Amino acid sequence: MSETAKGASVSPRSPKTTQRRIRDASTSAADTGSPKTFKGTATRQRILKAVDEMLSHTGLDGVTMRGVADHLGLRLNNVQYYFPSRDALIQGFAEMVVEQYQQTYDPLMSNGDLSWDEKVRQFVRFNIADTLNVDSRRRFLSILSYAQRDAFTMERVHDLYAYQQHTIQRLLRELNSKRQTKLIEMRAAMITAQIEGLMVLAGQRSEFREMPQDFEHECFRTIVNSFRLA
Secondary structure, eight states: OOOOTTTTTTTOOHHHHHHHHHHHHHHHTTTOOOOOOOHHHHHHHHHHHHHHHHHHOOOOOOOHHHHHHHHHHHHHHHHHOOOOHHHHHHHHHHHHHHHHHHHHHHHHHHHSSOOOOHHHHHHHHHHHHHHHHHHHHHHHHHHHHHHHHHHHHHHHHHHHHHHHHHHHHHHHHHHHSSOOOOHHHHHHHHHHHHHHHHHHHHHHHHHHHHHHHHHHHHHHHHHHHHHHHH
């Protein structure tokens, strides 16, 4: 998620469309190995987790196939079995990040025990904390930077934005089902911009990092109120 807001112009897709695109992409553009056993799936996840861990120390430019293998104590050809190239490795990592966000949003939206107000509060609280988290910010900015030169990864970034905005639109419709679709889409884009705009402040302003608690509270209150204005 350069340090630009995730709310750049994106045409929201439905969750089923986005999930289908991810599945299709994982079997074509990434051209990765297909683990057919539990052990194979676990090894693939270990490799992707290693990429995430290495980002904190080297940045994406420092993530190499051999570096990942050394980090895990594996042979290079073991990594290449699942990810034949560095491009396939980074593409697989981008897919994993998108899926992680989906796995966070979906249980929240399907939880029938939560009131609308509590769903909004949990959604906003998660996104603010995630945006202000140093590792999350580094992860997203690395993917966004790589996406500038890789169309497959850019599609995953678009999927992430679209899924987030679709979730916001669902919440807005639950509050006011008679609201015009265009107005719902505009409100969702503005809320996304509010959340992701924090990335710029968190990454550039030292005075912001010195007083996060008060600012976080004000951000939370403002964004929650943006939902209620719908």
